[in-house]
Amino acid sequence: MATFKDQGMAALAQVIDPELGVDVVGLGLIYDVTLDDAGECVVTMTLTMMGCPLTEVLANDITAALQGLPGVQHVEINLVWSPAWSIARMSRAARLTLGV
Structure with missing residues (x-):
C-alpha cells in the first residue's frame, strides 16, 4: 500500500510549472508532503x-x-529557502526536457 507521501508526490507530479512546462516534483521543488490525523496536509517546498x-x-x-x-481537509504550503534549489535537484527527465 502506498504511503501518503507517495500519493502526495504522485498528485504533485501532475502540477506543471507554467513557465517551464515541467512538473514541480521533477523540478525538485517539493521537499516533503505530510498528512496528520486532523487532515492537515503540509507541503514543504522551494x-x-x-x-x-x-x-x-x-x-x-x-x-x-x-x-x-483521501483524508486531506486543508493544505498548508511551507515555503523554504534552505536547502537552496539548484539544477542538481531536478530529475533526469526534467533536465532533458529543459536541455540542461
Whole structure:
C-alpha cells in the first residue's frame, strides 16, 4: 500500500510549472508532503528563485491537486529557502526536457 507521501508526490507530479512546462516534483521543488490525523496536509517546498511571479499560481495548483486525496481537509504550503534549489535537484527527465 502506498504511503501518503507517495500519493502526495504522485498528485504533485501532475502540477506543471507554467513557465517551464515541467512538473514541480521533477523540478525538485517539493521537499516533503505530510498528512496528520486532523487532515492537515503540509507541503514543504522551494522555488527556483525568490520573488517568483508564479508563486500564487503554483500554490493554487498544488492545493487543488492535494485536496482530491483521501483524508486531506486543508493544505498548508511551507515555503523554504534552505536547502537552496539548484539544477542538481531536478530529475533526469526534467533536465532533458529543459536541455540542461
